[in-house]
Amino acid sequence: MLEELEVRDLGPIHHALLKPATGMTAITGETGAGKSMLLNAIRLLSGVPARGDLVSPGSKEAWVQGIFTQEEGAPVLGIIDQAGLPAEDDGQVFISRSIPVGGRSRAAVNGRSAPLSLLEGISSDLVTVHGQTDQMRMANPGRQRDFLDAYAQDEHELAEFRLAWSSYQSSRKRLDSLRNQEAGLAAQADYLRESIDRIDQVDPHPGEDEDLHQQRDRIEHAAQISQGLRMALGALDAAQVDPDGDGPSVSGLLEQAISALEGIGIGGVFQESARRLRSMNTDLSDLVFTLSSEMDDEVQEGDLDKINARIHDLGELTRRWGPTIDDVLAWRDKSRLDLEDMDASPEKLQELQDQCSHDRDAALKAARALSRTRATAGHTLGDRVSEELESLAMAGAGLEVKVVQQDDDALDQHGLDDISFLFTPYPGSPQLPMGKSASGGELSRLMLAMELVAAEARTAGMKPGAGNGQASDGGGDVLPNQNQAMRESMTFIFDEVDAGVGGRAAVELGRRLARLAVTSQVIVVTHLPQVASWADAQFVVSKHDGQSGGVETVVDEVAxxxxxxxxxxxxxxxxxxxxxxxxxxxxxxxxx
Incomplete structure (x- = not known):
């Protein structure tokens, strides 16, 4: 609901503050006074393109702000909260727009900059303007479908269809993906088989490549190793190198030193020194044994060629699936599992085909149920709107809502239906698509009739066509049940709705605007006193001499x-x- 509209330097309006009534508000004034600028202000808050020529002469920029109040849980609050622009605790939403003479306009929501796309997104839940240009949007089949769904109160059928459609889309996507991969999967499976066979032929073992490199290093340095061992062993124990030699060994000399110290016969440092020498001699004997065993490990002829060939084979594997043999073995094990899945793809393909067919059948079934609900509601909507038009000085006018169920191949995210609103503005006129077949005033009255009928359905809280027990005002009009009525957060604005209307029809027009205002906020721009008199609040737009000597437009509430x-x-x-x-x-x- 629009609580407050403030305008500065927009066209002839230098400043205006409008606080509409909760119910119905009338904006009146002589032709040319500037009433259209108030509508332009609201359109600017809805994100329409701004023009610099809207700025008042002599001003640098125009500025408009609307304060809207939304009930807790309203969709708008969720949208702006996700955008990081939360509303006030009391549900107030502040929307403003500044339009400079030159350059781009700026928008803000709750005091923070916001893109125009956000204004466009939330305005559809805040304000509905029914003017000559705004009503052209109802020519859009999508908007007509949304209006019919709202009137039909088919939330359950829509939810069932959307769930079924989502499941169908998901299974179809998986099926298409598997089909597209079939050729690639066959080639990949061949590659995996050949790769696994090659690895199995080489039959590597964990860490084998490192061991072979160590062996090759030893073989390639065999002469250097042999010479070093002989020199070391010759120094430690010559008999290890030359059994016929008679040179002393380091171990034998240590034994002599140990015997000499133990022969002293006195403990203390001598005995401790003998003990340490014996320990050293034990370690030395182990070392000599280790080095001498290395002398015995002779390289057989042809060992180096075999090792190099094996290293080459292993290197081929690590280059392709490495970098180490352990990585190669891990890749082979994983590939075997992947290959099993690929080999089972025909079964999976058939399984997905069956699932996709099942999900499509479920979506078609849900779409047909939705279509039946829409068709019933469309028939009722057309009849009720035609009845309302009779009371709005449009005798013989009528609306037909066609819901044509298409072939199964036409199934899409909206169902199977081709929905069209066909309007007959006067007797004898051919049925023409809504939005392309009437004057601005006729379209405004048509939209009023549609909004009235939709409000009645919402107020009753029952699907159209059901016995809802609505009360009559005695003149054939169905009035909202006041005990059930809940005020909608939407603000309806009507312009040109009184064009070509007078007398008794004008009274009926005002009565119906007031009736809509029982459940929704209504703002109407009118020239008719019979319409304005029904309003809960009235604002007059008039021209006065400005302080600077020019003429400016002012907006005053009258009571x-x-x-x-x-x-x-x-x-x-x-x-x-x-x-x-x-x-x-x-x-x-x-x-x-």
Whole structure:
């Protein structure tokens, strides 16, 4: 609901503050006074393109702001919260727009900059403007479908269909993906088989490549190793190198030293020194044994060629699937599992085909159920709107809502239906698509009739066509059940709705706008006193001499005697005793 609209330097309006009523608000004034600028302000808050020529002469920029109140849980609050622009605790949403003379306009939501796309996204849940240009949007089949779904209250059928459609899309996507991969999978399976066979032929073992490199290093340095061993062993124990030699060994010399120290026969440092020498001699004997065993490990002829060939084979594996033999073995094991899955792909393909077929059948079944609900609601909607048009000075006019169920191949995310709103503006006129077959005033009254019928369905809380027990006002009008009525957060704005209307039809027009205002906020721009008199609040747009010498537009709320005089002016152009009395009677009689 729009709580407040403030405008600065927009066209002829230098400043205006409008606080609409909760129910119905009328905006009146002489032709050319600037009422359209208030509508332009609201359109700017809805994200429409801005023009620099809208700025008041002599001003640098125009600025508009709307304050909207939304109930807890309203979709708008969720949208702006996700955008990082949360509303106030009381559900107030502040939307503003500044339009410079030159350059790009700027938008803000709750005091923070926001893209125009966000304004466009949330405005559809805040304001519905029914003017000559705005109503062209209802020519869009998508909007007509959404309107019908809202009227049909087919949330359950829609939810069932959307769930079934989502499942079908998911299985179809998986099936298409597997089909697209079939050729690639066959080639990949061949590659895996050949690779696994090659690895199995080489039959590597964990860490084998490292061991072979160590062996090759030893063989390639065999002469250097042999010479070093002989020199070391010759120094430690010559008999290890030359059994016929008689040179002393380091171990034998240590034994002599140990015997000499032990022969002293005195403990202490001598005995401790003997013990340490014996320990050293034990380690030395182990070392000599180890080195001498290395001398015995002779390289057989042809060993180096075999080792190099094996290293080459292993190197081929590590280059392709390495970098180590352990990596090669891990890749082979994983590939065997992958190959098993690929070999089972025909079964998986058939399984997915069956699942996809099942999900499509479920989506078609849900779409047909949704289509039946839409068709029933469309018939009722057309009949009820046609009845309302009769009371809005459009005798013989009518709306037909066609819901044509298409072939199964036409199934899409919206179902199977081709939905069209066909309007007959006058008797004898051919049925033409809505939005392309009537004047602005006729379209405004058509939209009013549609909104009235939709509001009745929402108020009743029952699907169209069911016995909802709505009350009648005695004149054939179905009035909302006041005990069930819940005020909608939507603000409806009507422009040109009174074009070509007068007399009794004007009274009925006002009555129906007031009836819609029972459940929704309604703002109407009107020239008719019979319409304005039904409003809960009335604002007059008029021109006055400005402080700078020019002419500017001001917006004033009128109430009491001031409003009575404005209604009298609208009736006769003057404030005569007769017109004032007529205005008073009109205001008194204009009540639901």
């Amino acid at each position: 009491g005697e001031t409003r009575q005089r404005e209604i009298a002016r609208m009736l006769s152009g003057s404030e005569s005793t007769t017109s004032l009395e007529h205005a008073r009677e009109l205001l008194v009689s204009s009540r639901l």
